[in-house]
Amino acid sequence: MTPVIEVGDLSFAYESGSPILENVDFTIEExxxxxxVGPNGGGKSTLLKLLLGLLQPDAGRxxxxxxxxxxxxxxxxxxxxxHQLDAAFPVTALEVALMGCIKPGFFPxxxxxxxxxALAALEELxxxxxxxxSFADLSGGQRQRVLIARALACHPRLLLLDEPTANIDPxxxxxxxxxxxxxxxxxxxxxxxxDLGFVNRETDVIICVNRKVSVHRAENFxxxxxxxxxxxxxxxxxxxxxxxCKCGGSCHE
Amino acid sequence: MSEMxxxxxxxxxxxxxxxxxxxxxxSPVLGVxxxxxxxxxxxxxxxxxxxxxxxxxxxxxxxxxxxLLSWCTPxxxxxxxxLLAALVVGIVSLTAKEREDTxxxxxxxxxxxxxxxxxxxxPGYVDWQGYLFGNIxxxxxxxxxxxxxxxxxxxxxLFLFYPSVLAMSFDSTFAELRGIKVPVxxxxxxxxxxxxxxxxxxVVGIILVIALLTLPAATAGCFTRHLWSMMALSTVLSxxxxxxxxxxxxxxxxxxxxxxxxxxxxxxxxxxxxxxxKGKRR
Numbered sequence: 001m002t003p004v005i006e007v008g009d010l011s012f013a014y015e016s017g018s019p020i021l022e023n024v025d026f027t028i029e030e031x032x033x034x035x036x037v038g039p040n041g042g043g044k045s046t047l048l049k050l051l052l053g054l055l056q057p058d059a060g061r062x063x064x065x066x067x068x069x070x071x072x073x074x075x076x077x078x079x080x081x082x083h084q085l086d087a088a089f090p091v092t093a094l095e096v097a098l099m100g101c102i103k104p105g106f107f108p109x110x111x112x113x114x115x116x117x118a119l120a121a122l123e124e125l126x127x128x129x130x131x132x133x134s135f136a137d138l139s140g141g142q143r144q145r146v147l148i149a150r151a152l153a154c155h156p157r158l159l160l161l162d163e164p165t166a167n168i169d170p171x172x173x174x175x176x177x178x179x180x181x182x183x184x185x186x187x188x189x190x191x192x193x194x195d196l197g198f199v200n201r202e203t204d205v206i207i208c209v210n211r212k213v214s215v216h217r218a219e220n221f222x223x224x225x226x227x228x229x230x231x232x233x234x235x236x237x238x239x240x241x242x243x244x245c246k247c248g249g250s251c252h253e
Numbered sequence: 254m255s256e257m258x259x260x261x262x263x264x265x266x267x268x269x270x271x272x273x274x275x276x277x278x279x280s281p282v283l284g285v286x287x288x289x290x291x292x293x294x295x296x297x298x299x300x301x302x303x304x305x306x307x308x309x310x311x312x313x314x315x316x317x318x319x320x321l322l323s324w325c326t327p328x329x330x331x332x333x334x335x336l337l338a339a340l341v342v343g344i345v346s347l348t349a350k351e352r353e354d355t356x357x358x359x360x361x362x363x364x365x366x367x368x369x370x371x372x373x374x375x376p377g378y379v380d381w382q383g384y385l386f387g388n389i390x391x392x393x394x395x396x397x398x399x400x401x402x403x404x405x406x407x408x409x410x411l412f413l414f415y416p417s418v419l420a421m422s423f424d425s426t427f428a429e430l431r432g433i434k435v436p437v438x439x440x441x442x443x444x445x446x447x448x449x450x451x452x453x454x455x456v457v458g459i460i461l462v463i464a465l466l467t468l469p470a471a472t473a474g475c476f477t478r479h480l481w482s483m484m485a486l487s488t489v490l491s492x493x494x495x496x497x498x499x500x501x502x503x504x505x506x507x508x509x510x511x512x513x514x515x516x517x518x519x520x521x522x523x524x525x526x527x528x529x530x531k532g533k534r535r
Contacts, residue, residue, distance in 0.1 A: 052430060073430050080426060089292055089423050090474060090483045099420045104432035108416045134478035154431070 002066040003027045004158055004188045005051065010060035012046060020046045024060065024213040033184040033202065035218075036192045038209035044192050047209055048162060051190075052078060064158065077156030081163050082143040087136055093146045094131040097122050100153025114153075121149035125179060141172025148179070159183065161191045177202060257504075269503055271392040272456060276495030278400040279452060282407045284488030286449045287470035288480065289442055292422050298346070298443070300463045301357045302339040303450045305364025307459055309334020310384055311371030318375050327384075328399075331454060335447035338364055343443040347436050365459075387458035387510035389499070396455065403452055407445050414438070419480050456495070457510035468517035469494060475528040494520070 010024040020043045028034050038044050049055045050062060053069030064072040077100070100121065101114035122128045125145040135143060144164060151159055164180075165173050180202040183189055191203070206216045260266065261273075290299050313330025316322045338360045346353045372381050383391060411418060420428040421438050429435045446466075453462045473486035498513030505512075 054426070054429075073432065076430070078427060078430055080424065085424055086292065086294070088474070090477050090480050091419065091423055092478055095419065095479070096423065098416075099423065099427065099431070102416055102420050102428070102431050102433065104417070104434065107413055110416060136478075150427070 001030055003029050003063075004032070004065060005190070006061075006063040006066075008061050010050070010057050010062060012043075012050060012055065012057050019211065021050075021209075021213070022211055026207060026213060026215045028188060028190065028205065030188065032204040033189040034191070034205045034207050034215075035203040036190065036207045036209055037194065040194065042210035043213075044194075044209050045162070047213070048160060048192055051160065052076065074154070075157045077151030077154040077159045079144075079147045079151045079159070079161045079164065081166060082140060082147055083167060089135065091135050092131065093122065093127065093133055093135055093138065093142075093149075094118060096135055096146050097131075097149040097153050100150040117155075118149070118153045121152040122146070124152065124182075125149050126175070139169075139172075141168040141175070144168055144172070144176070145179075152183075157187050159187055159189045161189065163192055163194070165193060268390050268392055269499065271394070271397065272389040272499050272509065273496060275392060275396055275400050275452075275456060276499060277492055278397065278404060279449075279456075280488045280492035280495065282400075282403050282445075282449050282452070283466060283469060283491035284473075284486075285407050285411055285484045286442075286446050287466045287491070288473070288484045288487050289418070289422060290446060291467050291470040291474060292480065292483075293442070295443075295446070296463055296467050297354070297357050298339065298342050299446050299450060299466060301342055301361040301364070302335045302443075302447045303454075303459045303462050304361045305338030306331040306335040306447075306451055306454060307368030307384055308364035308366075308371075309337075309368070311368035311375070314379060315371040315375045318377060328395075328451065331451045332448065334364060334368075335451050336444055339443040339447040340440065343440050347439065383458070384454060385458050385460050386508060387454070387456050387461065389456060389509050391455045396452070399452060403445075403448055406448070410441065415481070418442075422480065457513055461510040461514045464514040464517065465491070465494070468514070468521045472517070472521045472524045475524045490517075490520070 005026070005028040007024055007026050010021060011019060012021045013019040024047070036044050036047060046055065050057055051064065051069060053073060062069055065075055066072075069076075094115075097118035098110050098114060101110060101117055102108060119128060119131065122131055125148055127142060127145050127149070130138060130142060130146070135146065138146065148159075148161070148164070151161075164176055168176070180189060180191075184202060189202075203218050206218055208214045208216065261270065290296050309330035309332070310327045311330070312334070313325045313327050316325040316330075317327075342353070342357055342360055345356045368384075369381070372379050380388060380391075382388075417428065417433050417438060420431070421433055421435050425435050425439070449466065450462050453465060457465050469490035470483065470487040472490055473483045477483040477486055494513055494517040498516045499509055501507065501516070502509040502512035
């Protein structure tokens with residue numbers, strides 16, 4: 001079976017800069033879900049952009065469902081961080097979710113089926129009652145859910161979530177985990193997170209990114225290092241490297 | 254009142270009728286383009302484009318009078334200057350190799366300076382203040398035809414591509430990932446913005462055109478929760494501001510551009526205050 005994500009010998013540097021990612025190799029199989037963790041500036045966002053085909057690798061190859069990222073985009077649902085978007089934009093929750101159904105080309109209007117798809121996605125995330133509310137009036141957690149609904153309306157086989165637990169309140173975070181537990185049964189979910197607690201909950205593999213990349217099975221990660229990780233959570237904030245070396249990864253320099 | 258209406262139809266006031274008619278016909282363009290400029294946050298880019306239009310005007314007048322190129326009218330020059338500036342800044346912002354705000358500032362100042370230098374060396378009388386602050390005496394039937402063309406050029410594509418325009422304005426990365434040709438739509442938007450600016454030069458002038466483009470949309474933004482309704486309300490407000498501003502400038506002998514903009518600005522500030530007050534009470 002074709003793996004969902006296949007990255008081989010990938011290297012990337014921004015123009016006239018030191019390399020951000022070096023010799024990255026990993027594979028995500030169908031049915032697996034993963035979590036990308038690592039320190040700020042370690043290359044998490046760059047890896048995400050490469051997977052989305054927004055950046056081109058300097059060397060190596062990326063395949064999503066056996067094809068280059070630009071050709072398999074229709075199979076990918078992407079959720080950006082909500083605070084990257086204009087909070088005052090005049091648009092309703094339903095209109096945002098509908099964007100997941102958008103078709104390129106001439107006369108791209110939404111059909112009745114598109115509207116049903118978007119509403120069902122909002123329903124699944126428990127926010128169908130907010131459909132006609134203005135996006136600007138929603139809380140952070142609610143906006144995050146609307147953006148996940150938009151990604152789900154694409155009918156993705158791979159869902160990429162960028163920092164889904166950043167800047168939302170703890171109650172909303174709990175709800176989010178529950179949603180994720182349901183979603184990962186249906187599709188591959190890849191989450192970017194700086195929150196290590198997130199790692200052990202709803203993921204099969206942990207992808208540690210700090211210029212180099214190492215991949216760990218979540219159950220091993222938990223068994224061997226749960227104590228260390230939680231014990232060193234403060235360390236994680238202060239010294240990212242300390243944490244990664246304890247997790248046994250080669251991501252540590 | 255009846256005297257006012259009679260005066261409006263007197264033959265000497267043909268320029269005022271032109272200005273009022275252009276105000277009416279241009280408001281859909283102002284509403285649509287203004288809304289997109291405000292929500293995409295490209296008003297400084299539009300400002301650079303407006304000031305670069307003066308560069309085009311100066312060069313065109315110079316060529317017309319010194320090199321005797323009769324087709325090289327100020328309008329042709331203004332369109333060329335504004336379009337060139339908008340596309341230069343737009344391409345820079347798409348490729349993001351330079352600091353965008355620096356490029357905007359350079360195009361803004363350079364366009365204006367080139368215009369003033371050429372106007373200085375152009376023989377004969379040139380009403381450069383008219384370009385800066387607007388001069389409705391310069392309006393002609395041609396401006397009305399241009400306005401109609403621009404109405405069609407803005408409203409037709411908007412109607413055909415509204416979901417793409419909405420998706421691109423809200424989140425251009427996501428739109429691109431779903432296969433929308435974001436750079437194309439963005440550059441078309443910039444080109445239409447440049448044309449709108451040139452169209453309004455004679456009504457309010459280079460310096461005030463950005464205010465007229467953004468204030469109705471910003472006011473509408475306080476009360477709407479859809480992009481299309483913001484465009485619609487902004488169209489109505491644009492028409493009200495231009496019409497009331499022109500009439501008051503005529504009856505109180507004020508310059509038309511500042512009269513329109515002060516009115517629009519006052520209404521915007523009131524709307525902003527009202528929506529903040531309402532937000533607090535909720």
